[in-house]
Amino acid sequence: MKYLTFSLLLLLGATFLIASCDDDDDCVETTWYQDSDGDGLGNPDVSQSACEQPEGYVSDNTDTDDTGSSSTSSGNPKAAFDEFNTDAVTISFDDDEVTIESNGLPNHTSPYWSSTNSLYIDPVIANASRMSPGTIRSGSYTLTAPLAPQKAANTSSTGLGAIGIAITGAPIFNDEEGPNVALSENVASGFDYAGGHMGPSGYHYHLESSDVPENTILSQNDEKLVGILQDGFLLYGRKCNATGDYPTDLDESGGHTSATQHSDGEEFYHYHIINEYYIGDYIILFGVDLQGTPNTIM
Numbered sequence: 001m002k003y004l005t006f007s008l009l010l011l012l013g014a015t016f017l018i019a020s021c022d023d024d025d026d027c028v029e030t031t032w033y034q035d036s037d038g039d040g041l042g043n044p045d046v047s048q049s050a051c052e053q054p055e056g057y058v059s060d061n062t063d064t065d066d067t068g069s070s071s072t073s074s075g076n077p078k079a080a081f082d083e084f085n086t087d088a089v090t091i092s093f094d095d096d097e098v099t100i101e102s103n104g105l106p107n108h109t110s111p112y113w114s115s116t117n118s119l120y121i122d123p124v125i126a127n128a129s130r131m132s133p134g135t136i137r138s139g140s141y142t143l144t145a146p147l148a149p150q151k152a153a154n155t156s157s158t159g160l161g162a163i164g165i166a167i168t169g170a171p172i173f174n175d176e177e178g179p180n181v182a183l184s185e186n187v188a189s190g191f192d193y194a195g196g197h198m199g200p201s202g203y204h205y206h207l208e209s210s211d212v213p214e215n216t217i218l219s220q221n222d223e224k225l226v227g228i229l230q231d232g233f234l235l236y237g238r239k240c241n242a243t244g245d246y247p248t249d250l251d252e253s254g255g256h257t258s259a260t261q262h263s264d265g266e267e268f269y270h271y272h273i274i275n276e277y278y279i280g281d282y283i284i285l286f287g288v289d290l291q292g293t294p295n296t297i298m
């Protein structure tokens with residue numbers, strides 16, 4: 001009996017000792033909230049109390065959407081704007097807006113340059129007899145758009161004229177050659193390898209560029225940035241950097257939310273060139289409706 005009491009006392013003492021070791025006098029437990037999307041904001045619905053900050057938890061509890069999609073509100077990554085041709089394009093950021101100003105002069109070769117220009121080449125793709133008249137001349141294109149564009153309640157159709165500005169500085173047009181006149185194979189056969197030609201307002205692109213050695217800048221069956229459209233969303237090539245392949249989750253505008261080579265892992269909404277022939281074996285840059293609110297390209 002004596003032996004048993006002693007053992008019990010020993011056990012109690014040991015338990016007390018272990019308990020008091022565990023119990024740091026300076027420890028004040030606080031509540032930590034799960035931050036599964038890593039944006040520094042915690043989920044108010046998932047918490048635990050601890051003295052030290054647990055892995056994946058933060059003290060903030062204001063994340064209304066902790067699934068990662070909240071990071072879409074961060075908008076276009078500024079690094080994407082480094083892709084623009086600085087000889088033609090000036091980019092300026094102002095609070096929550098970005099302004100792209102371009103003289104419209106692309107930094108690649110074309111038979112649409114004046115033959116005295118150093119970028120002039122004989123046609124490599126264009127059917128010379130179907131080339132539109134005129135030579136590339138400077139113009140003025142200015143687009144101001146939100147840096148974090150949002151999808152609008154309704155989609156918007158695009159119109160004649162510039163619907164976006166490509167990284168080369170030349171404007172992006174849609175799938176029309178005139179008021180309600182769709183681009184035809186005849187007209188497209190006069191386009192240069194860049195997928196562009198001359199119009200009354202100047203040189204512009206309609207199509208994805210061609211796979212020719214002369215093409216060193218423009219997106220061709222890859223994940224390069226093509227430009228920015230008038231609703232402020234960026235347009236990338238047919239492939240997405242997030243998977244290195246053709247995206248399979250595109251909406252009817254060719255858009256989806258994912259990271260790109262410019263976003264450091266952050267997901268944001270952007271368009272892709274839709275990977276299908278539009279007319280003949282030509283692939284259109286953007287022949288669908290805009291998901292955002294169009295801004296005028298002046």
Ligand SMILES: [Zn+2]
Nearest residue numbers: 173177199206
């Ligand atoms: Zn045109």
Ligand SMILES: [Zn+2]
Nearest residue numbers: 240241247258
């Ligand atoms: Zn993508």
